[in-house]
Amino acid sequence: MRNHTRSHTAHPLLAALFAASLALSACTDGGSSPAPTGNGPEPPGTTATMTAAANHLGSPDLSEKRQDSSVGEQVEITNVRLGRHATFDRVVLDLRGEGIPGWIARFNTNPVQDGSGFPVEYEGETSLELAVTGLTMPGEDYRPIDTVPGAGGVVTEVIPGGWFEGMSYVVIGLPGERPYSIQLLENPPRLVVDILHQPETPTPTSTPPATSHLGSPDLSEKRQDSSVGAQVDITNARVGRHADFDRVVLDLRGEGTPGWITRFNANPVQDGSGFPVEYEGETSLELAVTGLAMPGEDYRPIGTVPGAGGVVTEVIPGGWFEGMGHVVIGLTGERPYSVQLLENPPRLVVDILHRPDAPTTRHLGNPDRNDKSADSGPPHRRAVTDVRIGTHEGFDRVVFDTVGEGRVGWYTSYTTDPITPEFGEPVDFEGAVALDVNLTGVYLPSEIGEDYPPIGTVAGTGGVVVEVVDSLTFHQQSQFIIGLPEELPYSVQILENPQRVVIDILHE
Numbered sequence: 001m002r003n004h005t006r007s008h009t010a011h012p013l014l015a016a017l018f019a020a021s022l023a024l025s026a027c028t029d030g031g032s033s034p035a036p037t038g039n040g041p042e043p044p045g046t047t048a049t050m051t052a053a054a055n056h057l058g059s060p061d062l063s064e065k066r067q068d069s070s071v072g073e074q075v076e077i078t079n080v081r082l083g084r085h086a087t088f089d090r091v092v093l094d095l096r097g098e099g100i101p102g103w104i105a106r107f108n109t110n111p112v113q114d115g116s117g118f119p120v121e122y123e124g125e126t127s128l129e130l131a132v133t134g135l136t137m138p139g140e141d142y143r144p145i146d147t148v149p150g151a152g153g154v155v156t157e158v159i160p161g162g163w164f165e166g167m168s169y170v171v172i173g174l175p176g177e178r179p180y181s182i183q184l185l186e187n188p189p190r191l192v193v194d195i196l197h198q199p200e201t202p203t204p205t206s207t208p209p210a211t212s213h214l215g216s217p218d219l220s221e222k223r224q225d226s227s228v229g230a231q232v233d234i235t236n237a238r239v240g241r242h243a244d245f246d247r248v249v250l251d252l253r254g255e256g257t258p259g260w261i262t263r264f265n266a267n268p269v270q271d272g273s274g275f276p277v278e279y280e281g282e283t284s285l286e287l288a289v290t291g292l293a294m295p296g297e298d299y300r301p302i303g304t305v306p307g308a309g310g311v312v313t314e315v316i317p318g319g320w321f322e323g324m325g326h327v328v329i330g331l332t333g334e335r336p337y338s339v340q341l342l343e344n345p346p347r348l349v350v351d352i353l354h355r356p357d358a359p360t361t362r363h364l365g366n367p368d369r370n371d372k373s374a375d376s377g378p379p380h381r382r383a384v385t386d387v388r389i390g391t392h393e394g395f396d397r398v399v400f401d402t403v404g405e406g407r408v409g410w411y412t413s414y415t416t417d418p419i420t421p422e423f424g425e426p427v428d429f430e431g432a433v434a435l436d437v438n439l440t441g442v443y444l445p446s447e448i449g450e451d452y453p454p455i456g457t458v459a460g461t462g463g464v465v466v467e468v469v470d471s472l473t474f475h476q477q478s479q480f481i482i483g484l485p486e487e488l489p490y491s492v493q494i495l496e497n498p499q500r501v502v503i504d505i506l507h508e
Contacts, residue, residue, distance in 0.1 A: 056085075056087070056088045056090075056181065056194040056196065057181055057183040057192055057194050058181030058182070058183050058194070059181060060088075060178075060179035060180050060181040060194060060195070060196050061179050061180075061181075062107070062177055062178075062179055062180075063344045063345070064104070064105065064106040064343075064344045065103065065104070065105045065106075065182050065344075066102075066103070066104050066105075066343075066344075066496070067102045067103050067182070067184075068102045068133075068494065068495065068496060069099065069100060069101050069102030069133045069134025070099045070100040070134065070365065070493075074097045074098045074099055074136045075095055075096070075097040075098070075099050075100070075101045075134055075135055075136060075189075076095065076096050076097050076135065076136055077093050077094070077095060077132065077135065077145070077160070077168060078094045078095065078096050079092075079093070079094035079145065080092070080093055080094075080145050080148050080158055080160050080170070081094070081148070082148045082149075082150070082151050082155055082158055083151060084151035084152050084153035084155075085153075087196060087197055087198070088153070088194050088195055088196045088197055089150075089151065089153035089154050089155040089194070089195045089197070090192060090193070090194050090195075091155065091158055091170075091172060091192075091193040091195070092190050092191070092192055092193075093132065093170070093190060093191040093192075093193075094188065094189075094190050095188075095189040095190055095191065096188075096189065097136060099134060100134065100184065101132050101133060101134040101135065101184070101191065102132070102133040102134050103130060103131060103132050103133060103182060103191065104130075104131045104133065105128060105129065105130045105131070105180075105182055105193075106128075106129055107126050107127070107128055107129070107174075107177050108126070108127055108128075108129040109125070109126045109127065111127050111129045111169070111171045113161060113162065113169070120159060120161070120169075120171045122156070122157060122159055122171050122173040123150075123156040123157050123173045124156040124157075124173035124174045124175055125174065125175055125176050126174055126176060126177055127171045127172055127173050127174060128171075128172040128174060128180060128193070128195065129169065129170075129171055129172075130169070130170040130171075130172065130182075130193065131167050131168070131169050131170075132167065132168050132169075132170065132191065133166060133167045134166060135163060135166055135167060135168055136166075137163065137166075138163050144160075145160040146160075147159050147160070148160075150173075153195075153197060154174055154175055154178055154195055154196075154197050155172055155173065155174060155195060156173035156174065156175065157172075157173045158170060158171070158172050158173075159171040159172075159173070165375045165377070166374070166375055172193070172195070174195070176199065177199070178195050178196050178197070178198070178199060179195075179196045179198075179199075180193060180194060180195040180196065181193070181194050213242075213244070213245045213247075213338065213351040213353065214338055214340040214349055214351050215338030215339070215340050215351065216338060216361045217245075217335075217336035217337050217338040217351060217352070217353050218336050218337075218338075218361075219264070219334055219335075219336055219337075221261070221262060221263040222260065222261075222262045222338075222339050223259075223260070223261050223262075224259045224260050224339070224341075224498065225259045225290075225385070225452075226256065226257060226258050226259030226290045226291025227256045227257040227259075227291065227403060227450075228256075228449065228450055228451060229255075229256055230254075230255065230256025230257055230258055230259075230290075230291030230292075231254050231255045231256055231291075231292075231293040232252050232253070232254040232255070232256060232257075232258045232289075232291055232292050232293060232346075233252065233253050233254050233292065233293055233295075234250050234251070234252060234289065234292065234302070234317065234325050234327075235251045235252065235253050236250070236251040236302060237249070237250055237251075237302050237305045237315050237317050237327070238251070238305065239305050239306070239307055239308045239312055239315055240308055241307075241308035241309050241310040241312075242310075244353060244354050244355070245310070245351050245352060245353045245354055246307070246308065246310035246311050246312040246351070246352045246354070247349060247350070247351050247352075248312060248315055248329055248349070248350040248352070249347050249348070249349050249350075250289065250327065250347060250348040250349075250350075251345065251346075251347050252345075252346040252347055252348060253346065254293055256291055257291065257341065257403075257498070258289050258290060258291040258292065258341070258348065259289070259290040259291050260287060260288065260289050260290065260339055260348065261287075261288045261290070262285060262286065262287050262288075262337075262339060262350075263285075263286055264283055264284070264285055264286070264334050265283070265284055265285075265286040266282070266283045266284065268284050268286045268326075268328045270318060270319075270326065271288075271318065271319070271321035271322075271324060271326045272319075272321045277316060277318070277328045279313070279314060279316055279328055279330040280307075280313040280314050280330045281313040281314075281330035281331050281332055282331065282332055282333050283331055283333060283334055284328045284329055284330050284331060285328075285329040285331060285337060285350070285352065286326070286327075286328055286329075287326075287327040287328075287329060287339075287350065288324050288325070288326055288327075289324065289325045289326075289327065289348065290323060290324050291323065292320060292323055292324060292325050294320060295320050301317075301319075302317040303317070304316050304317075305317075307330070310352075310354060311331055311332050311333070311335055311352055311353075311354050312329055312330065312331060312352060313330035313331065313332065314329075314330045315327065315328070315329050315330070316328040316329075316330070329350065329352070331352065333356065334356070335352050335353050335354070335355070335356060336352075336353045336355075336356075336357070337350060337351060337352040337353065338350070338351050340497060341497045341498060342497055343497060361392045361393070361397075363392075363394065363395045363397075363491065363504035363506065364491055364493040364502055364504050365491030365492070365493050365504065366491060367395075367489035367490050367491040367504060367505070367506050368489050368490075368491075369414065369487050369488070369489055369490070371411070371412060371413040372410070372411070372412045372491075372492050373409070373410060373411040373412070374409050374410055374411075374492070374494070375409045375440075376406060376407055376408055376409030376440045376441025376442075376476075377406050377407030377409070377441070378406055379405050379406045380406045380440075380441035380476060381404050381405045381406055381441070381443065381448050382402045382403065382404035382405065382406055382407075382408050382441060382442050382443070382448070382499070383402060383403055383404050383442055383443050383444060383445040383447070383448050383450055383452070384400050384401065384402055384439060384442055384445075384455070384473075384478050384480075385401045385402060385403055385445060385450070385452045386400075386401040386452070386455065387399070387400055387401075387455050387458045387468050387470065387480065388401070388458075389458055389459075389460055389461050389463075389465055389468060390461060391460075391461045391462050391463035391465075392463075394506060394507055395463075395504050395505060395506045395507055396460070396461070396463035396464050396465045396504070396505045396507070397502060397503070397504050397505075398465060398468060398482060398502070398503045398505070399500050399501070399502050399503075400437075400439060400480070400500060400501040400502075400503075401498065401500050402442070402498070402499050402500060402501070403445070403448075403450055403452075403498070403499075404442075404443075404448050404450070405448075406441055407441065407494070407499070408439050408440070408441055408442060408494060408499065408501055409439070409440040409441050410437065410438060410439050410440060410492060410501060411438050411440070412435060412436065412437050412438070412490075412492060412503075413435075413436050414433055414434070414435055414436070414487045415433070415434050415436050416432070416433055416434065418434045418436045418471070418479075418481050420471055420472045420474075420479060421438065421472070421474065421475075421477060421479060422474055422475065423472075423474075427469060427471045427479075427481050428469075429466075429467065429469050429481045429483040430466045430467050430483045431466040431467070431483025431484050431485060432484070432485050432486060433483075433484050433485070433486055433487055434481045434482065434483060434484070435481070435482040435484060435490065435503075435505070436479070436481060437479070437480045437481070437482060437503065438477055438478070438479050438480075439477065439478045439479075439480070439501060440476060440477050441476055442473065442476060442477065442478045443473065443476060444473050454470070455470040456470055457469050457470065458470075460483075463507060464484055464485060464488060464505055464506075464507055465482060465483070465484065465505060466483035466484065466485070467482075467483045468480055468481070468482050468483070469481040469482075469483070482503070482505070484505065488505050488506050488507070488508060489505070489506045489508060490503055490504060490505040490506065491503070491504050
């Protein structure tokens with residue numbers, strides 16, 4: 001006999017993760033189906049069979065999907081609902097609380113419970129495993145949500161799991177892999193998973209949202225180190241024009257993480273030969289991609305890619321030279337730009353704004369003076385490779401770059417007399433007060449097989465941060481002391497691709 005309740009009973013601290021039920025709208029989120037009538041609230045875990053037409057959300061596909069949660073979130077899953085529509089099934093997770101949850105979703109034929117590692121038994125050939133992150137610890141009003149049976153579509157059942165280190169796993173049984181999308185909706189807040197009935201992905205029936213540029217574009221040179229032993233190939237180059245920016249995409253394959261060095265250069269030359277690179281435009285954005293494998297026998301040159309009618313005139317991929325690939329992006333003039341590494345599939349994305357002036361950079365999260373903490377994630381093997389400080393309008397930003405596996409955690413607090421953990425020795429710093437930052441789940445780079453120089457002390461850039469002192473790395477923990485003139489509101493955020501911890505400190 002199958003046991004779907006093991007994921008509920010394995011963790012006694014489940015509580016408020018799945019709280020009291022809400023009145024249902026019969027899974028009409030984002031569609032046009034009317035809600036059925038009823039005599040009152042339905043219990044958590046509800047199936048509804050839909051007959052009216054409705055459109056799926058987003059652009060369903062088979063890829064793994066990932067979204068980070070906000071900092072300081074206090075979100076709970078209160079209910080799980082399932083509905084069948086004409087061409088897709090919809091799974092809805094009702095939410096309540098403050099902040100924005102994140103998620104990681106992938107197909108998995110052998111899902112296990114987080115924490116215990118026990119297998120999750122489900123009906124179907126495979127499962128869509130959904131980890132919802134950024135959840136608050138369960139409280140005393142906990143009410144478990146039962147397994148939700150299928151509604152006659154492709155979803156065989158939905159098995160809500162228990163809370164573990166700020167996450168909850170939901171296993172969605174399926175007869176096979178199907179294209180799916182995930183959307184976070186508001187008023188009321190809910191996470192919506194639409195799973196198509198057909199294996200192939202049809203043309204989306206809903207209008208996709210406007211594409212936004214990535215990162216914080218500016219005119220500065222940008223640099224990111226490749227991982228040790230990276231063996232990556234650039235397989236294609238693409239150019240797209242959007243409303244207020246152009247996007248250049250370099251498709252990748254191989255092992256490891258590439259690095260890059262970028263700068264504007266009106267007179268780029270070829271690596272090795274030193275011959276000038278002829279291009280259309282007033283200047284070029286020169287992009288050197290590092291950590292590349294030597295081309296093999298199947299090597300095929302990409303060729304020049306023409307612009308798409310925006311500020312990019314053309315993209316000229318260069319040849320391989322000593323582990324680097326040289327790419328010249330012709331431009332109508334210097335424009336703010338960002339560089340981001342994305343995954344599933346791996347690709348390097350350069351977004352170049354159409355306007356010469358960069359948008360104002362905004363601080364992340366909701367800064368305050370309170371202590372902050374977040375758990376690290378398995379396998380707890382990352383290392384801090386660099387510390388960067390930037391001064392923006394209204395705030396300073398301190399960035400801790402990391403490499404490795406898992407997710408960095410932290411705990412932070414203000415003090416005037418910082419001491420090292422374990423040893424209790426005083427830490428010298430410049431400033432009137434210290435923001436004591438302890439990153440967890442981390443080692444020295446050498447302990448995880450990486451080669452980076454010591455960080456030491458990093459001086460401020462003219463804002464409120466006087467300096468950042470690399471104090472101690474010991475027992476999977478790195479301590480950094482941020483010297484400040486006074487206690488100021490701050491936020492802590494973790495960003496991905498590449499993973500880095502960002503602390504924004506207001507000038508107030």
